[in-house]
Amino acid sequence: MKWTHWISALTLAVLLSACGGAKPFNETDHEEGEAHAAEEGHEEAPDRTTIAAKVAQDAGIRVAPAAAGIIADEHEVQGLLTPVEGRVAKVMARFPGPIRSLRANVGDRVRAGQPLATIESNLSLTTYTVPAPISGVVLARNASIGTVASESAALYEIADLSELWVDLHIFGADAQHITAGVPVRVTRLSDGLTAETTLERVLPGTATASQSTVARATIRNLDGLWRPGSAVKARVTVDQAPATLVVPVTALQTAEDQDVVYVQQGDTYRVRPVKLGRRDAERVEVLDGLKAGERVVVAQSFLVKADIEKSTVEEDH
Missing domain, CATH: 2.40.30.170 (Efflux pump adaptor protein, beta barrel domain)
Structure with missing residues (x-):
């Protein structure tokens, strides 16, 4: 059992204890079950438990109606x-010469036409401004003030990352x-x-x-x-593909080598063996054992399983 499952199960046990404990059966069902077991010569495994609504809510137990759905x-x-591609631009010097200023750093957002560098041309000995060719984010700055910009080296690399x-x-x-x-x-x-x-x-x-x-x-x-x-x-x-009846995979548990879900009726949660069909990462098709509209435990179903199994251990002792 994962640590998170163990902690949640412990939380449920504490909550149940605080409420005086939850009986695995109501008294009438329990007496009938014992009488039937005596007649058959064996003991029936518990198939339900009772958990008060407040305890179930605090433990994170959630239910939802079984319904039609989609299997993907x-x-x-x-x-x-x-x-x-096409949204990345290199900022180049038009004429070689010393770099007099740089006005953007990696990570800065710039807009098209914004001045990014000032370079003194070796040809005219006058300065000119190098603008951003596109709007975007500065991915790289490959120049330093005082070094000489060449016509083949990029000063900056800018990318439009909106997509x-x-x-x-x-x-x-x-x-x-x-x-x-x-x-x-x-x-x-x-x-x-x-x-x-x-x-x-x-x-x-x-x-x-x-x-x-x-x-x-x-x-x-x-x-x-x-x-x-x-x-x-x-x-x-x-x-x-459409399916007549689906439940979340989080609703599934295994009991006595069968796939089961837990159906809520008031404060009672009953084991319901089910026959399964197709499934995907989130949902599974139910072919038999469940009807549309029945309220199934879809979160923390392992806590309900643990409480039912706990009653089995207590009866054995």
Whole structure:
């Protein structure tokens, strides 16, 4: 069990204890269960527990009705953010000569026409101003005051980063399924920031180093939170198919080697074995065992499982 799960389970146990404990069954069900077990000659495993609404809320247990939904055929790939081609400019001196002033540093935002440097021409011995050719952010400053600017060396490099390319590397058979026009959710690996976009094209060549196919999308970056060179992952949705009944994958647990969910009725949470069909990263199709509208635990379902299993241990002792 992950530490976060262990801590949450401990929190639930404390909350239940503070409320005097939650019975795994109501008294009538428990007596009927014991009588049935005696007749059959064996003990039935508990299939429910009772958790007060306030305790469930404090423990983070959340429910939602089972309903129709969409199952997506998705592929997860990785890639890098790069400046859009044609939106990067090098700031060059028109005539060689000593650099008398520099007016921008790396990271500064500049506008087209803004003066960036003053150079004294070796030809005329007069100074002239070098303006920014485009609006954007200064990516590099390659000059120092007092040095001599040449006609072949860039003083600055500026990029318009209001949009960035997302170059995704696709391997193997995935390249045959991913085509332009499909939805893409891009996630930055460093902090989980996400953006929704559409795949624009699959490049015809192959990346030499990785031998991957490169698929390209564009993301808006008006606030500058996305930066060139950042590693990203992307979920590419190739197809979407309707399903009569779906639940989040967070609702699923396993009990006695069966897939189960937990159905809420008031303060009672019952185990419900289910037959599953298709799934994607977020949802799973339910083929049998559940009806539309039934309220299913979709967050902290492992806490409900733990409380039911706890009652089994207590009965064994």
